[in-house]
Amino acid sequence: MNRGSGRISCIIAVAALMVLITPCVRGQTVNEPGAMPGSADDSLGCVDYISWYKAAMNEGNISEALHPWRKALAGCPDISEELYTDGELLYRSLFDRTGEQEYIDTIMLILTQRTYFYNNKPSNDLHKTEILLELAGDDPAYLGLCYNILAEAAGSFPEQMECRHYVQMAALAASLYVMEVIDGEELGNAFVTAIGTVDRRMENHIAGCNIAEDLNNMETFYRTSGAMTCEGLETLYGGKLDRNFRDTAFVSKLFSMTQEAGCTRSDLYYNVAVKMFANDRSAKNAVRLAELNADAGNNDKAISYFTEAYNRDTNSVVRSDVLIRVAMMELGQGKRQEARDRAEHAWQLNKKNAAALMLLAECYAGAELGNTFDNHAAYWVAADYLDAAVKADPSLRKEAKIKIKEYMQNFPTREECFYRRILDEGSIFTVGGWVNEVTRVRFRRE
Numbered sequence: 436m437n438r439g440s441g442r443i444s445c446i447i448a449v450a451a452l453m454v455l456i457t458p459c460v461r462g463q464t465v466n467e468p469g470a471m472p473g474s475a476d477d478s479l480g481c482v483d484y485i486s487w488y489k490a491a492m493n494e495g496n497i498s499e500a501l502h503p504w505r506k507a508l509a510g511c512p513d514i515s516e517e518l519y520t521d522g523e524l525l526y527r528s529l530f531d532r533t534g535e536q537e538y539i540d541t542i543m544l545i546l547t548q549r550t551y552f553y554n555n556k557p558s559n560d561l562h563k564t565e566i567l568l569e570l571a572g573d574d575p576a577y578l579g580l581c582y583n584i585l586a587e588a589a590g591s592f593p594e595q596m597e598c599r600h601y602v603q604m605a606a607l608a609a610s611l612y613v614m615e616v617i618d619g620e621e622l623g624n625a626f627v628t629a630i631g632t633v634d635r636r637m638e639n640h641i642a643g644c645n646i647a648e649d650l651n652n653m654e655t656f657y658r659t660s661g662a663m664t665c666e667g668l669e670t671l672y673g674g675k676l677d678r679n680f681r682d683t684a685f686v687s688k689l690f691s692m693t694q695e696a697g698c699t700r701s702d703l704y705y706n707v708a709v710k711m712f713a714n715d716r717s718a719k720n721a722v723r724l725a726e727l728n729a730d731a732g733n734n735d736k737a738i739s740y741f742t743e744a745y746n747r748d749t750n751s752v753v754r755s756d757v758l759i760r761v762a763m764m765e766l767g768q769g770k771r772q773e774a775r776d777r778a779e780h781a782w783q784l785n786k787k788n789a790a791a792l793m794l795l796a797e798c799y800a801g802a803e804l805g806n807t808f809d810n811h812a813a814y815w816v817a818a819d820y821l822d823a824a825v826k827a828d829p830s831l832r833k834e835a836k837i838k839i840k841e842y843m844q845n846f847p848t849r850e851e852c853f854y855r856r857i858l859d860e861g862s863i864f865t866v867g868g869w870v871n872e873v874t875r876v877r878f879r880r881e
Contacts (some may be wrong), residue, residue, distance in 0.1 A: 454533050481511035485518070492521065497528050512552060521590070532569060537576035538575065539570050550567035560584050568603065573612050582607040582617075582625075589628050590737045598633050598644035605629035609745045623662035629653055631671050638675070657696060665698035674705060680710040687711075700730070718748035722757060729764045737764060755785035762794055772869045775856040791826035793835070796820040800842055804868035808855060811847040815874040818842045 484507035491500035493546055507514070522545045530538035534615055535582055551557045564581045571577030573881035585604040588596055608625035611617045630653050636644040657663050671691050677687055684706060693704045705727055710800045712720040725740035741761045745754055762777035775798040782791035821835040821842070847855075857864065 450877065451801070466702075474698055480742075481507050481514050482763055484510070486519070488525075492525070492562075497525055497532075497788055501844040501863055506608060508548075512548065516549065516553045518551075519545055534572070536574070536577075539566065542566055543580075557588065558594045559595065560588055560602060564600070566604065570595070573610070575611070575616055578607055578614075579616055586625065588629075589632075593632065596632075597636065598636055598641075598646055598649075601629040601632050602649045609656055609660070612662075618707075619660070621665050622660060623657075623664055626653060626657040626662065627670055630657060632719050634671070634675070655845055658692060663692065663696045663732075665701045665703065666724045668692055668696060668698060668837055669701070669703045676703070676706055676710060676716065680713060683714050686714065709768045715748060716756065718744040718753050720761060721747060726760065729760075734764070734768070746807055751784040755781040755788045755791065758784070759788065759790050762798075766794070766797060769785070771802055775869075787827065789824045792820045792824035792827060793831065796824070796838065799870060799872075800845075801837075802868075802870060804870060806865070808851050809867060811845055811879075812864065812874075813870055814842045815877060816863070816866050816872040818871075818877075819874055843877070843880060846877050848881065849878045852876060852878060 484503040487503035488500040488507065491497075491503070493825065504518075504525060508520060508522065512518070516677060523542050526538045526541045526545065529535070530542075543566070545659070546566075548558045548564050550556045560583075564584050567577050567581040569726060582604065585596075585600060585607065589601070589604060601732055605626050608617060608622050608629075612619070612622040615849070630650065633644060633646065633650050637647065637650065641807065658851070668689070672692075676686070676689060689708045690704075690711060693699065693701065693707055698704050705724075706725050708720070712724055719796075720741045721744035725737045725744060728734075728740060729737035738761065741764075744757045748757075758781035759779045762781065764776040765777065766774035774780075775795060778791045778794040780796060781788055781797070796817040799820065800814045802813040804813060818839050821839050824837045826831050852858070857876055860876050860878055864876050865871070865873050
């Protein structure tokens with residue numbers, strides 16, 4: 436701003452400031468001198484006023500110093516930046532004596548006026564936050580003002596802020612959130628900004644930013660506050676994941692965070708899964724990628740990762756579980772016979788894997804074998820496998836009972852069996868086609 440052309444507006448601003456910087460606040464009496472040299476419009480008078488208030492300050496007489504300081508500020512607000520630092524000291528002394536919050540307001544105005552005439556907004560605004568944090572206690576209004584100043588600074592001049600300022604911004608956001616002054620979205624934005632900046636500076640070894648404990652505390656609060664989002668995690672760690680994917684501790688932490696935030700269908704979660712597999716080509720990590728690809732409809736990739744998982748682990752129990760997952764995917768694609776074959780293999784590998792028997796029942800229920808009777812007869816086989824699953828794992832009884840009741844509604848009718856010369860329940864029957872299973876005759880209950 437041009438200082439000459441802005442003189443009138445400056446005087447108006449100073450006048451507004453002078454209304455608030457009162458000579459008597461809460462019983463603090465200022466002794467008016469009998470005769471003061473100069474006038475408010477006289478630069479020579481300003482020099483005298485400055486000399487007068489400085490002498491009083493040196494003697495520790497704050498009340499005597501206030502009147503000439505105010506006169507100097509009113510008459511020549513741009514005579515010296517020291518005028519503002521002295522004013523801050525005067526009102527800080529008054530606050531220390533009384534604890535009255537009005538003096539905090541006055542200090543804020545002094546710093547605002549100082550910025551108007553001498554610029555250096557970043558330094559003055561950050562100094563405001565130091566004053567507020569030191570003097571204002573837990574007053575929501577002052578905490579909110581301090582937070583707003585830091586949030587604006589983070590957007591306008593982030594490089595002027597030190598890491599401690601970002602930590603303070605996050606702490607203020609947390610306090611205001613608990614006080615229900617700001618909402619979860621605002622809290623999340625503050626923590627993403629603070630964590631992201633501090634983490635990046637620490638990663639780049641920026642001087643004055645060795646605050647790992649503070650970073651950890653911010654991350655912990657972010658994770659437990661309910662404000663953590665998939666978008667926030669992507670902003671914070673998307674790029675870092677690609678740079679530091681060999682840092683297994685970091686990748687593991689991010690994996691947990693994406694799960695906690697409900698991001699298991701996000702691109703970030705998939706990228707984390709890829710990095711985990713790159714670091715540890717285990718069957719577990721391969722299965723995770725297989726299932727993610729299966730859910731996304733990338734069947735070829737899913738089969739590839741399932742095959743990788745099967746080959747990675749020779750444990751029969753693990754292999755059985757892998758085959759079940761492949762079979763479920765194939766069944767979902769309508770490949771009943773292929774799913775049946777894998778489920779049978781899974782059962783052979785692990786005779787305790789009752790899920791294989793449950794899946795075999797699903798493969799046969801609804802199978803299309805060429806005619807209505809054979810289609811209905813396949814439900815006999817499906818019910819047989821449900822009975823077998825319950826014997827292998829009694830905890831499946833309730834689930835199996837519901838399905839058996841459903842399947843019974845699709846058994847062949849007595850009339851259908853009569854036309855096949857099947858007259859008695861319990862007789863042995865072989866269901867043909869790709870099913871090729873021996874079962875017992877049961878009539879549909881009508």
